[in-house]
Amino acid sequence: MKSVAIVGAGMAGLAAARALATADFTPVVFEKSRGVGGRAATRRIGDIRFDHGAQYVKTPTQPLRDLIVATGDAVTIDRPVWVLTSTDQITPGDPSHADEEKWTWPSGITRLAKHLADGLTVQLETTVARIDVCDDDYRLTAADGRDLGCFAAVLLTAPAPQTVAILAAGDLPPQVATLCASLQTVRYRRSISITVAYPRRPAVPWYALVNADRQHSISWLACEHDKPGRAPAGCGVLIAQMSDTWATMHWDAVQKGTLMPTEPLPSPVSEVLTAIRHLVGDLGEPLWVNLQRWRYALPDMATPLTGIDRLVIAGDMVAGQGRVHLAIESGWRAANQIRALLTE
Known part of the structure; x- marks a missing residue:
């Protein structure tokens, strides 16, 4: 062969x-x-799992759907994706996009990568x-x-x-x-993913917000705890994926890693947590903050x-x-x- x-x-x-x-x-x-999967990446901190790169998988064709179903444990995220504007306005957006199927796995999106890699020679x-x-x-x-x-x-x-x-x-x-x-x-847009664990969950009607006009510093804000099996009951986990402009500006100041409550946050990250609080309400002091950088996040x-x-x-x-x-x-x-x- x-x-x-x-x-x-x-x-x-x-x-x-x-x-x-x-x-x-x-x-x-x-x-x-x-590891395998590239930006289809999952991390675990304590009893919390989170996808800090790609957030879910769409299946617009039957072959894609067949692949997802073949893993045996895929689930869908039930709540919709809404739209965030540069002025912090939140709207339902286009229902045809907001309500489309969003597939994930209790163990994380890397489950799909591991399914594809099973039996292959990977060095x-x-x-x-x-x-x-x-x-x-x-x-x-x-x-x-x-x-x-x-x-x-x-x-x-x-x-x-x-x-x-x-x-x-x-x-x-x-x-x-x-x-x-x-x-x-x-040309690629950079991204920095800021994942925050909170002692409470926000009372919001959406799973995630997407900034369609690319004018907000936060391009994506998602309730990771919406995914089955990701966090203990009551614990909130939010993922903010920052815009290319923000990521480029703060690239050197924001290094990857996990910061605990006793550790000081870089000032740009503190500002993001303030912005999150403005969008979802006060969820208490973070349990931890995880930072991940993607130099080649999204091609233009x-x-x-x-x-x-x-x-x-x-x-x-x-x-x-x-x-x-x-x-x-x-x-x-x-x-x-x-x-x-x-x-x-």
Whole structure:
């Protein structure tokens, strides 16, 4: 069976790997971090679980719905998403979007990533540094100099700047420069996720607020405790995902980590907690505050290319939006492209 290297164990890479494995190819996934899923990430602090990246999964097509149901323990978030304006006005918004199905898992959104990764060969904490032509195949080399092997095709799903660095470092055909130039046009919005645990829950009619006009410092505010199995009864868990403008301004001042009540908060974070209190009411002093940074959170545009020869591109940069279901569909399309290339 022909082997395929997949750079990145986010949702696009895992979806592609699963599709290739079922089509009798041998995918090998390389992931630089310690876990799978990318921004479909879940953390646990004490008896609270929370998704600090992607918040849920949409299923606008039957294949997506079938995938979610196949995990066996998926549930929906029942309350709607409302709209937050730059002047703190809160409105129900478009019912067709507010009430659409929002899928999640009691153990966290990483449950889907683990379902896709089950049975696959995934090499964690492995950073791919370059790709070189190897006879009729491609050879991958890790950042620590390890030879990762030769593969008939390579799928790149890392954010565009990281993908360009990998391609530019290797000995590849000249036309790869065209691909790199296209990838360099992709622009990303940064995000900082601020998760706060409170001793009480807010009395609000919505699950989450989304700032559609991109003029508020908070782009997303969600009641994570709405998700079944996430927090003890009565405990409130809110996630504020900050705008690109706010995240860029405070990037250096807000480092990732968990702060307990005895630890001082960075002043920008204190200001966010004041803004949350204004929107949902006083929930008491926080039990803890968790901070997570996403440098390549959401692409603002898509690259028009899907690859050169047997170097294939997938992920957020192809979809043009940071949505789990779009990343999965991008991975499926890439798998079909690779199958066609390797069976010609």
